[in-house]
Amino acid sequence: MPPTDPTGKPPADPPPPVGKAPRRRLPLVLAAVLVLVLVAVGLVVVRPGPVGRWLGETPTTPAATATGEPAPVAVLAAADPAAPPPTTDGLRAALEPLADDTALGGRVNMAVADALTGEMLFERGGGEGTVPASVTKLLTAVTVLTARGPGHRIPTRAVSGTQPGEVVLVGGGDPTLAADAKGFYPGAASLTDLADQVRTALAGAAPTSIVVDSSRYSGPVFGPGWDDDIPTGGYGGAITALMLDGARENPKAGPGWAARVAEPDMVAGRAFARLLGVPASTVRKGTAPPTPTETTGATEPAGGHAPGAELGVVYSPPLIRLVDIMISDSDNIVAEALARQVALARDQPASFAGAAAAMAEVVAELALPTNGLVLADGSGLSRKNLISPALLTELLALAASPNRPELAGIFGGLPVAGWSGTLRDRYGAAPGTAAGVGVVRAKTGTLTRVHAIAGVVTTADGRLLTFAVLTDDVPPNGMEPARAALDRIAAALAGCGCR
Known part of the structure; x- marks a missing residue:
């Protein structure tokens, strides 16, 4: 089973304003970052050139490749930059009824953006700070890679x-x-x-x-x-x-x-x-x-x-490996250690408070929206954390930008719907989720009455989107229905052109 959180409770996945960030173009190289391949010797994550160096990998020599191994087989299709983006009306028609599912409670905030242009396509409470649970780790990943660098x-x-x-x-x-x-x-x-x-x-x-x-x-x-x-x-x-x-x-x-x-x-x-x-x-x-x-x-x-x-x-x-571990395993202890590295890099005390202040400082430096942002830890175990869906979608777009290649490492650890990590046993079984299998890649978050998901998804037309859905008012004992409702929203993005 994927990691879940504290015993006796629904698992914790496993808790001055600036202007909007400028539009960003998604490079074709992100397709390489997002493609997982199977080879005869096991699982390989394809990464852009600099990532291999940060990981300490040595270049493969021609002699080393002459082993007769079969060519890698792609299991995730690359996005098509020429594909038409969804329209706001199309997204509203597809997502609003799903967001009104009573399993998600009375406070459901979401945002969907075009990864190619950075344009916000749809939002419902997109700027409202919401308890993010383990989705906080995406913020921890981007801030530590910015502050320390992947090779530290x-x-x-x-x-x-x-x-x-x-x-x-x-x-x-x-x-x-x-x-x-x-x-x-x-x-x-x-x-x-x-x-x-x-x-x-x-x-x-x-x-x-x-x-x-x-x-x-x-x-x-x-x-x-x-x-x-x-x-x-x-x-x-x-x-x-x-x-x-x-x-x-x-x-x-x-x-x-x-x-x-x-x-x-x-x-x-x-x-x-x-x-x-x-x-x-x-x-x-x-x-x-x-x-x-x-x-x-x-x-x-x-x-x-x-x-x-x-x-x-x-x-x-190197930190890029620790980021991979933090995201793929939703490792709370590693997350808190990485948050303190942000504090140390910004000359703040290496404490919960110092790490939170340093992470918020880096978010502002990156010109990401800080409206509604409140941080108390780096793992998302804290119920004092508040992060807006808009911040998460823009953060993911920034990580995909060719101008910030050091941030692309966050995608390698993102769970794949129906296949890996905290999404391994989700999608496919619950009604309305099958379209997301293999094309939704996202970080999940769970605390009692708090559920979140944020990541990237390719539409049926081939357009790559960033998305975030957070709810912190789920009915008691409603973990499984809430997860299925979130998965239906992401699957709807994968299954439609939404035009």
């Missing part, structure tokens, strides 16, 4: 402490860090590698204690507006600058629900101590000493290293 990697460092044999483990905010090669996230940095570097740097001197420094983050570890059961419900957790495997108790747990540890930074510190042969009883919280300079005259307590001297460093996968 988050460091985890070990430095010399102030006491003989003391090693300080300094968290930089990497939520994917693993104890060893068997961690939850593929390609994650490992404490085993870091411990090896420390032993080499100490040149035989035995470490005696571990200090855990997670001071990179500040403020509360749980978000404002989170439901009471989220910290222990398996979809949220304590957000600390140092953690292993997204704070999972068991790195072998699948995506979505997983028991989380109460103190992720101390769990990581104790794992590091084991790797260095240091008793767990010596692990304590603290802060790293300042980086030494030639003029400090500091003593050298650990293997000839002055306090604060670097003993080793490991790096997270």
